[in-house]
Amino acid sequence: MIKKTVEKAIVHQIKNEEHSSRLYLAMASWCQVKGYPGAAAFLYKQTDEERMHMLKFVHYLNDRGGHSLLLALDDPTAEYKSLTDLFEKVLKHEEFITAEINKLYEVALNEKDYTTGSFLQWFITEQIEEESTVHGILDKMKLAGKDSGGLFLIDKELSALAAAKGAATAAPAE
DSSP states (O other), X not given: OOXXXXXXHHHHHHHHHHHHHHHHHHXXXXXXXXXXXXXXXXXXXXXXXXXXXXXXXXXXXXXXXOOOXXXXXXXXXXXXXXXXXXXXXXXXXXXXXXXXXXXXXXXHHHTTOHHHHHHHHHHHHHHHHHHHHHHHXXXXXXXHTTOHHHHHHHHHHHHHHHHHHHHHHTSOOO
């Protein structure tokens, strides 16, 4: 049976992951209507990935004798100044999620719940990858500057990243 403090922290992380999914969905929609189909495809894949993360937490908590609850969510932001502004907000959000995962890990260790600590290792590694990917996207945007041709090429690259993510998520579950 999972300790109540760990259960409460996981329920909070379920909310964070669900909000992430909705945030990226709103961002994908913005990209789609602003003419960035590659960025939209990338963010639609992110939406699915965040939902998968949420479900991993739901199943884990329920399997450990806890009860996964869904909490109320704030509305996601739906307007951005530019594609660069949007991805700067993606990075800020991923850094927030990293901090939240680290807090959850700390709760697990303080409660001597090493099983949950082990479960969280996958998410810790995932966050390193997520932040690195967004840093790379922002670096390319800075190199392109305000050049619309550069942004076009970055959008095409984001489409390729989305396709690669689709192939990775199509692999059998662990």
